[in-house]
Amino acid sequence: MGSQSNLFxxxxxxKGLVLEIAPFTVRVQSSITSFIKTFSQLYSCYPLKxxxxxxxxxxxxxxxxxxxxxxxxxxxxxxxxxxxPFTPLPISQAFPSFEWGLNWCVANHSYQYLIIxxxxxxxxxxxxxxxxxxxxxxxxxxxxLVTRGWRLLSDEMAIIDLKTNELIPLVRPVSLKNESIDIxxxxxxxxxxxxxxxxxxxxxxxxxxxxxxxxxxxxxxxKAAWVIFPQYVxxxxxxxxEINKSKTVIELAKNSFNYNAxxxxxxxxxCDVVQNSACFELKYSCLENVISMFDDLADNKLNA
Amino acid sequence: MLDKKRLxxxxxxxxxxxxxxxxSDWDLLxxxxxxxxxxxxxxxxxxxxxxxxxxxxxxxxxLISSQIYSQQFSxxxxxxxxxIKKALDKKDIxxxxxxxxxxxxNNLNVAKGRLFSDVDILVExxxxxxxxxxxxxxxxxxxxxxxxxxxxxxxxxxxxxxLKHTQxxxxxxxxxxxxxxxTKYSPDSDLLLSNIIKIKDKDIWVLNYESQVIHSxxxxxxxxxxxxxxxxxxxxxxLIVDFSKQKDxxxxxxxxxxELEQQIPLLLALRYSSLFFKTPIPDTVFHxxxxxxxxxxxxxxxxxxxxxxALMPDHSSCNDGWTGFARxxxxxxxHFLRMPLYLLIPxxxxxxxxxxxxxxx
Numbered sequence: 001m002g003s004q005s006n007l008f009x010x011x012x013x014x015k016g017l018v019l020e021i022a023p024f025t026v027r028v029q030s031s032i033t034s035f036i037k038t039f040s041q042l043y044s045c046y047p048l049k050x051x052x053x054x055x056x057x058x059x060x061x062x063x064x065x066x067x068x069x070x071x072x073x074x075x076x077x078x079x080x081x082x083x084x085p086f087t088p089l090p091i092s093q094a095f096p097s098f099e100w101g102l103n104w105c106v107a108n109h110s111y112q113y114l115i116i117x118x119x120x121x122x123x124x125x126x127x128x129x130x131x132x133x134x135x136x137x138x139x140x141x142x143x144x145l146v147t148r149g150w151r152l153l154s155d156e157m158a159i160i161d162l163k164t165n166e167l168i169p170l171v172r173p174v175s176l177k178n179e180s181i182d183i184x185x186x187x188x189x190x191x192x193x194x195x196x197x198x199x200x201x202x203x204x205x206x207x208x209x210x211x212x213x214x215x216x217x218x219x220x221x222x223k224a225a226w227v228i229f230p231q232y233v234x235x236x237x238x239x240x241x242e243i244n245k246s247k248t249v250i251e252l253a254k255n256s257f258n259y260n261a262x263x264x265x266x267x268x269x270x271c272d273v274v275q276n277s278a279c280f281e282l283k284y285s286c287l288e289n290v291i292s293m294f295d296d297l298a299d300n301k302l303n304a
Numbered sequence: 305m306l307d308k309k310r311l312x313x314x315x316x317x318x319x320x321x322x323x324x325x326x327x328s329d330w331d332l333l334x335x336x337x338x339x340x341x342x343x344x345x346x347x348x349x350x351x352x353x354x355x356x357x358x359x360x361x362x363x364x365x366x367l368i369s370s371q372i373y374s375q376q377f378s379x380x381x382x383x384x385x386x387x388i389k390k391a392l393d394k395k396d397i398x399x400x401x402x403x404x405x406x407x408x409x410n411n412l413n414v415a416k417g418r419l420f421s422d423v424d425i426l427v428e429x430x431x432x433x434x435x436x437x438x439x440x441x442x443x444x445x446x447x448x449x450x451x452x453x454x455x456x457x458x459x460x461x462x463x464x465x466x467l468k469h470t471q472x473x474x475x476x477x478x479x480x481x482x483x484x485x486x487t488k489y490s491p492d493s494d495l496l497l498s499n500i501i502k503i504k505d506k507d508i509w510v511l512n513y514e515s516q517v518i519h520s521x522x523x524x525x526x527x528x529x530x531x532x533x534x535x536x537x538x539x540x541x542x543l544i545v546d547f548s549k550q551k552d553x554x555x556x557x558x559x560x561x562x563e564l565e566q567q568i569p570l571l572l573a574l575r576y577s578s579l580f581f582k583t584p585i586p587d588t589v590f591h592x593x594x595x596x597x598x599x600x601x602x603x604x605x606x607x608x609x610x611x612x613x614a615l616m617p618d619h620s621s622c623n624d625g626w627t628g629f630a631r632x633x634x635x636x637x638x639h640f641l642r643m644p645l646y647l648l649i650p651x652x653x654x655x656x657x658x659x660x661x662x663x664x665x
Binding site: 025053054055056057059081082083109110111112260261262263 | 326327328330331334335338339360362363365366368369370372373375376379619620
């Protein structure tokens with residue numbers, strides 16, 4: 001680990017650091033201290049690549065924009081191969097801007113995959129897709145599941161291979177917002193969190209480190225067995241209702257980043273995924289309750 | 305050892321060398337192609353030569369991704385053109401497409417993987433108001449409300465202020481000429497309109513082949529920004545290669561440039577297209593255009609200095625120490641070409657004033 005953390009010092013070098021965040025290779029460069037700190041904590045167990053002879057999918061820089069403002073009220077910009085696609089953020093949000101920016105890179109430059117806005121976890125070889133609008137509680141549920149032995153594939157994007165219809169992991173820190181942060185901290189003492197970022201456009205944000213086992217098996221794909229639309233409802237007792245498959249296809253298409261561009265291929269893949277999955281709507285307030293129910297689902301599926 | 309600055313250009317010129325490109329060269333090449341706006345075009349180009357499958361998996365994924373995106377782009381563009389056609393049909397106004405949309409409807413090679421933001425159409429100046437009203441009632445709404453800019457467009461530009469569709473967010477530029485009428489280089493628009501051709505089996509019109517080349521050249525060599533300069537030069541190369549298969553193309557091209565008085569842009573188009581992409585151009589044509597354009601020895605050296613840099617892919621790895629300066633000079637040049645000083649100075653003053661003191665009407 002020692003040499004690994006030394007390597008993270010390279011982040012501020014001119015060429016930055018090349019990291020494998022499967023299925024992508026990402027070159028990251030930044031001289032912002034707070035970014036280097038959080039990044040090296042949350043990405044410490046990802047494979048590093050030697051500097052040359054590799055292909056990086058995304059060349060990312062997190063830096064202060066030039067100009068006088070950098071001395072008065074410093075800001076941070078996300079650069080994709082030297083181009084800044086977004087307006088700058090306060091410098092305190094350097095790490096979240098990397099996470100959001102990398103999501104943008106993947107969503108806009110990976111039309112070879114069908115990408116759906118959803119968390120994905122796996123147990124016993126069966127994957128569960130958890131789509132959800134912001135605030136529905138998909139990331140909270142996803143974080144809770146991965147602290148209890150489910151493998152993290154992604155908390156943000158279900159990436160589907162258009163040829164095999166398998167889910168491709170994109171293992172990254174789980175981004176939690178507002179109350180969810182303390183809920184998960186209270187739920188698992190093992191969970192490691194980076195700094196809290198206050199006053200972001202999404203409220204308070206903190207990132208839970210992805211479990212090491214999930215990072216190590218980031219190349220292991222999985223087939224979907226369930227599509228579950230979670231909805232956190234304060235004080236509600238758990239309700240779990242099977243839903244219509246055609247409705248599920250439509251909902252997933254609505255939640256997709258790139259379905260509109262994929263034509264028939266996208267439609268066929270989506271139908272295949274849903275056809276082979278059991279589809280449910282979940283209303284919950286008690287995480288323990290949901291996890292034991294999901295554990296049963298996964299065990300029954302294994303024994304079936 | 306491959307020349308890093310020329311990775312992208314060399315691949316278009318000598319695609320058979322694709323297998324000599326190392327993985328770390330691809331790392332740069334994909335970025336050059338993306339910033340130059342030709343990633344999808346490169347993908348389709350390699351695919352048609354059956355070379356795409358020989359590319360390493362990682363860069364190939366980026367090529368395939370952009371290829372898929374461009375297929376979607378073509379589908380939506382086709383739909384957009386159909387919507388515009390339906391609108392114009394209501395008053396029996398012929399649909400005359402310019403540039404990108406024209407290339408696509410005509411199934412030209414240059415259209416493959418070419419991404420752009422606006423559909424450009426050409427109408428007779430006397431019918432501008434009629435067309436504008438028609439489009440507005442069909443959902444394309446004005447985007448510019450500032451009075452100065454509105455008047456500026458209507459008085460001096462070759463197009464009316466862009467219209468944007470309220471639901472699809474697509475933009476139409478309605479032109480009555482191909483460059484601003486403030487410039488002394490502006491061609492006679494009747495000459496453009498009297499030489500349009502109908503696309504086979506479609507009720508859609510485009511400029512004749514020679515005029516399409518000249519339009520593309522005028523556009524590029526009057527331009528002040530070169531974000532898409534490389535792509536636009538590649539457009540010219542592909543157009544010329546496609547059209548030169550037509551009977552008497554070269555003869556007509558020279559005559560047309562004379563009629564429209566656009567010999568200089570044509571000379572520059574032929575010169576840089578052949579310098580960059582080895583476009584096959586007969587010596588006699590070069591000679592004829594050179595004689596008519598009357599660009600002196602020193603002026604051509606000066607323009608070479610500028611355009612050889614400005615037309616490179618807009619990526620930091622393709623620049624040299626003079627690129628920024630060259631692009632800046634061309635930016636200034638474009639303003640001088642666009643309007644005489646008595647218009648330019650008040651215009652720049654006004655723009656500068658608004659830039660500093662905020663946007664008051």
